[in-house]
Amino acid sequence: MQRPIWSGTISFGLVNVPVKLYNAVKKRTVSFHQLRAKDGCRIRLKKVCSADGTEVPPDSIVKGYEISPDRYVTVSAEELQTLYPQASRSIEIEDFVRLEEIDPLYFEQSYYLVPDKGAAKSYKLLMTAMRDAGRVAVARFVLRNKEYLAALRPAGQTLSLATMHFADEIIPQEELAGLPGEETTPTQRELAMAGQLIESLTAEFDPKKYRNEYYRRVMDLIERKAEGQKIVARPAAEEGAKVIDLMAALEASLAAVKKKPPVKERRKRASAR
Structure with missing residues (x-):
C-alpha cells in the first residue's frame, strides 16, 4: 500500500x-553505481577543496552564491531557515x-x-x-x-x-533562435497531405500502449548478464536521411500507413497484449 x-x-x-x-x-529508472573496472570495487566520491585538494568534512561546508568569478556570498543554514x-x-x-x-x-x-x-x-x-x-x-x-x-x-x-x-x-519563445518565418509557410497541397497523414494516425489515447522500452531493455540486459550470458553489442543504427522533398516524404508516409491494419484492429491487438 x-x-x-x-x-x-x-x-x-x-x-x-x-x-x-x-x-x-x-519513475521507471535504472540506477548504476560506479565501480573500478578491474575488480568491481565501489567508487566513493569525496568533497575536496579546489585550492589544496584536502577532503572537507560536512560540518566545515557552507553554501555560497557566486556573484562574480571566484567571489561568493556565503549563506548559513540558519539564515535560510528564516526565509x-x-x-x-x-x-x-x-x-x-x-x-x-x-x-x-x-x-x-x-x-x-x-x-x-x-x-x-x-x-x-x-x-x-x-x-x-x-x-x-x-x-x-x-x-x-x-x-x-x-x-x-x-x-x-x-x-x-x-x-x-x-x-x-518558463522560457519565453522570443529567446529561441531558428523559429520558422513567413518564408516557410506550407502550401495548401502540403497541408492537405499532412492532414491526411494525421487523420490516418489518429486514435483514442491509450496510455498502456506506450511503454518505456529503454527501461525494459536495460533490465533484460542486466538479468541476462546476471545469469552469465555473453552479450554482443549491436551496431549503432544509421541516422535517417534528411528530408529534401517534403511532398515525396508525405506521400511515402501515407503509402506506408495504408499498408497498416485499421486503427480499430490495431487497438484490439494492443489491448490483447
Whole structure:
C-alpha cells in the first residue's frame, strides 16, 4: 500500500477539506553505481577543496552564491531557515479556471489527494462540483519548506494535484533562435497531405500502449548478464536521411500507413497484449 507524504486541508472560502497527499508517479529508472573496472570495487566520491585538494568534512561546508568569478556570498543554514515560507498545512485555492487555459508547459509533478478521516462527503462535494463546472483549481501550498503553485482537478475517483512552474520559470519563445518565418509557410497541397497523414494516425489515447522500452531493455540486459550470458553489442543504427522533398516524404508516409491494419484492429491487438 502507498503511504501519504503529506497531510493537510484544501481550503476554499470558509470550507476546509482534510486530505492526504500521495505520489501519483513511480519513475521507471535504472540506477548504476560506479565501480573500478578491474575488480568491481565501489567508487566513493569525496568533497575536496579546489585550492589544496584536502577532503572537507560536512560540518566545515557552507553554501555560497557566486556573484562574480571566484567571489561568493556565503549563506548559513540558519539564515535560510528564516526565509522559508510560513509552515502551513493548507492547500489554499486562489482561482478556478478551465483546464484548457493552462499550457501543459506549466505542469511539473503529479500527486493524488485522498480524503482524510471524516472528510469523504466534503471531498466528494468539491470534486463533483468542480467536475460539473468544468473547472480546475489553482492553489498554493507548502511542502518540505518550499512553496508550490498547483492545479487540482478531478481524476476518476480522486482529486489529482499537479505542481506547476511559476510564470517567470518558463522560457519565453522570443529567446529561441531558428523559429520558422513567413518564408516557410506550407502550401495548401502540403497541408492537405499532412492532414491526411494525421487523420490516418489518429486514435483514442491509450496510455498502456506506450511503454518505456529503454527501461525494459536495460533490465533484460542486466538479468541476462546476471545469469552469465555473453552479450554482443549491436551496431549503432544509421541516422535517417534528411528530408529534401517534403511532398515525396508525405506521400511515402501515407503509402506506408495504408499498408497498416485499421486503427480499430490495431487497438484490439494492443489491448490483447
